[in-house]
Amino acid sequence: MIKQIKLSQPANCWEEGLIAGNGELGVILFGDSHEERLIGSHHRLFLKREDMNFLPDMAPVLPDLRRMIETDGYSKASQYYEQSALAKGYQGLTMSDPFHPIFELTFKRQQASVQHYERQIDLTHGVIQTSVIEVAGPVITKEVFVPKGQSKIYVKLSSNQPLAVTISLSDFQEEGLFQKMVPVKQGLCQRNTYGDQTGYETHLTWETDGNACAQCSQVSFTEVTELTLQLEVVLSDKWPVNYQLPTLSYGDQRQQHVRAFSQRFNQTDFSLADSQEWQKTQEELMAELQVTQQIPTIFFEKLYHMSRYVILSYSGKGLPNLQGIWTGTFAPAWSGDYTFDTNVQLAISSLASLGLFEEYEQVFRHLADFYDDFEINAKSYYNCPGYLVPVHASTTARHVHWNSEWPLIFWTAGGAWLAHFYFELWEYQQDEVFLKKVCLPFHQQIIAFYLSFLQEKEGEVLFQPSYSAENGMGDNATMDIAALKEVLVHTIEMLTMLKEPLPEAYLPLLQSLPAYDVSENGVLREWLDLRTSENFNHRHFSQFYPIFQSKELTKTSEVLWQGAQQAYTEKMSAWLLNDQADTSSSHGRIHAIMCGISLERLEEVTESFELLIRRRAMYSTMVTSHYDHGEVFNVDANGAFPKVIHDCLCYMETPEHLTLFKLVPYWLEKGKMSGIFLPKGVIINQIVWNIKEGQARIELYASQRTELTISLGNIPGNKKGTAIKVLELAKGQTKIVDWYF
Structure with a gap:
């Protein structure tokens, strides 16, 4: 069709x-x-402005910055740091070309x-x-x-x-x-x-x-x-x-x-509604929504496929920027640049499960052009080896977009977050050359930075300065800890698999990372620094990194899991469902969906999906916008929309454990999907399901020998409990599994 x-x-x-x-x-x-x-x-x-190249030598200022953080707090310390940079020739916060x-x-x-x-x-x-x-x-x-x-x-x-x-x-x-x-x-x-x-x-x-x-x-x-x-x-x-x-x-x-x-x-397909619904114009669908106040099921199906089209169209030569590869203005919001504190990550998040591996590889080839700048950033600001990834980049990745109001220079987790996607491509594609030549070296550069940057305090390492993206400063931001932990775990896994020696500093660094903490109210902290207050009215979901991205925290970590649940409840109340929230944000809603799927929060996930449409955070073509009512052309949500649909239906708890129907909003209760890729060379040739009738059929293909555990999620009305099946898949084997629940 x-x-x-x-x-x-x-x-x-x-x-x-x-x-x-x-x-x-x-x-x-x-x-x-x-x-x-x-x-x-x-x-x-x-458009080259030629004002993104100079970086001040701030390494000599670092000891004073840290002393001032301890004695006077982050606000005064960041002002001191900015003034010191300006005295050394820094031009102040500079927008990307x-x-x-x-x-x-x-x-x-x-x-x-x-x-x-x-x-x-x-x-x-x-x-x-x-x-x-x-x-x-x-x-x-x-x-x-x-x-x-x-x-x-x-x-x-x-x-x-x-x-x-x-x-x-x-x-x-x-x-x-x-x-x-x-x-x-x-x-x-x-x-x-x-x-x-x-x-x-x-x-x-x-x-x-x-x-x-x-x-x-x-x-x-x-x-x-x-x-x-x-x-x-x-x-x-x-x-x-x-x-x-x-x-x-x-x-x-x-x-x-x-x-x-x-x-x-x-290569991929997905259907929820009658195929005749595709004949309706966008204007007809919006009129139907206006009259019935019900979102037509075909709207979700169309948004999924339009998002795939957007991804295919902006992928293949490098990184997508905030606007993918499209613009009609010389003054796009945030310069229409590569923004690394959430936007690029969302824009590339569906590539693996869509099986777009060639396009995925080009992302890392493009990033390699910035490696020299990442090194210069680390050296200039912290006198460290390795990579320091800025929040913003375009013609260069020199770190010039910061000041005391937006102290993005204190955010060091960008490289570690990008490393997640290097490793993800390896997990899905199983290309050992990529693993050895591209993925592992990038991880080691991130570790090299932190080995030099981190201090030791009372037997643990200290992330200082530390910043939770766009939400505030405070020692030991939870995301910093979680992202570095994931890098270390993956690096040790890669070295073990390649039978290469493990540098003696890696395990001690992993063991000395601070433990996550919950507040006296039982909320997972965004910072371990008790001087920093939680701020839930914010579009970023950084403290949930170990929930939605590394998936380190699970139900087995009972206290932290409940802390994450409580933090999510607070976040939804203060931001997503608050008409007086700081801003609307499509990337925030997508991360709310990602976190909610992991935490199995059906009501909030359903609401987040619906808000994208009801508040028209997209244009008539279904290209998404950053804000509600089609304000600011921005493709983050398009880039991530296929992934969140895949995760609702086929959620990877680990590379060897697939949960079917992890979280099923009402409009996903019946359908058919094909061509979805899983880690370790497994492909879902097709999955057909009807939740109300209690049945599903999945056809899997394995490009290599693997073992896969499949379980059923928390399906409404499932009285038979959670079924688990363990499949042994031979190389080249296709297997059909029927489920009745």
Whole structure:
């Protein structure tokens, strides 16, 4: 079945536009029937400000900072630290170089009365399209696709009657980007140069059955019934370029693209509702929600598949930024950068269970470009070896985004959190070369930093300074402890498996980590520092790292488990369900879902899912926003949505233990899913379930010999208790398991 997001109204802003991409290039198509704009962006191109390179030498200040933390507290100490940095030449909190549009192509036609308008994203084939039927008779369609492996965008305009259309490349008139048209043998070429003389070219060529007249930055076409365009983007390190017309026809290019994209998209499937529900437009679904106050089940199904489309479109060449690979502004929120204190992690969180291993590997290849900056950060601020990952990065990963109000320089857990995903790819893909050459060395760089950074106090290590992301300072933030513990456990496991010697400092460091603690009210503390008060009215869920990410804390840790439950209750009351909460946040709601699944909190998880939709934390296309009501284009929630669906239905307690139906909201009680990947080379070929009827069937495939324990979750109405089955799977074996409950 072909899956499409259909809309009946034009997009009046770029955020509402149709998106397509190939991991390298992203495009947005928006506008009305007579004037449409196609905006392009490149995943590596940020507007260079040249103010992210200088770092102050703060290592000599560290002893005084720590003394002041002890005597005067974190607030005064952070102010002292900032003033010391400014005295050494630090420029103060500096925003990352912003992600920006690289071209804007405008299509203009004579305005006419419209009888019917439709636009759609063909999720299955990776093609976006607008269609207009004018009262006078013309039927005009425009489609766009961006094939993988090419730095090219293809556009086709078709009409059943000859028409006139003018296309033009805009000059953004943006400071820091010099644009000019340069002569080429074929088509138009716009050269774009940054202040450092690097840049890119956008080259436009066309084929048409009509007439064409090119002048400067625009082309006027007349008597056209078919027009195909190719836009090629070439970075300056490949100049000069001898641009040529396409060697393959538009039809051949489209056929190759559709075949490749649909093969990737159809690898996974998920269905909850009648397939006829896909015929409804987004406007019809929203009207149904408005009238009935009930979210149509198809909405969740569509959001899942749109999220997969978004992930496929922004993956394959590197890291997704806050906006994936799309933007229509030179001033995106938080520069549209790579934000490492929650956003990147969510954006890549579904790659493993979707089996997108090639795309996952590219994430770490991109991160490797930042390794030198990670080392410079560690050396400049703390005189430590190893890696210190900043919260924000774009053209560089130098740590310049901090001050005393936002003391992000005290947040040291970024590298350890990223290490989780290195190890996750190993667990799923089982590639020993990746393990040895990429995963293990990254872990060891994180440990090297902490071995130098940490102090010893009363037989335990002390994380000081310490910061729980964006929520406050205090010694021994729970996330710091949990993330480093996970790194150490995984590193010891890798070294043991590879039969390599274990550095003598690793085990003592693991054994000297402080124990987690609960408050006098029985709440899992976000900081062990008793001088720091808990703040539950906040969008970040850092203290729950050992619950939702490392999964270190389970029901067997009774006191801490109950402490986490109580902390979650407080968090939901103070933030998620509080109309006066500090902010709305899609990434906060997704983490509320992740934590709630682990803690088996059905009511809160259901509410969190619903709030994303009821408060319209997305656009009409189902691309998500950071805030409610479509405010701030931001793809974190799209990136994580498939994962949280997978976790509800197929939750990995450990790499060897699968819980089916861990947590089942009402709209997930019946359905079918296929192509879900598990650790150690296991694939769920298909799972079909009906909770009310008390039955399920799962078909598993193993690419290597493995043992898998499967248990049933806390299913409402299950009176037979929790069943457990242990499967021995041979390499290449497919096994079907039926459940009745």
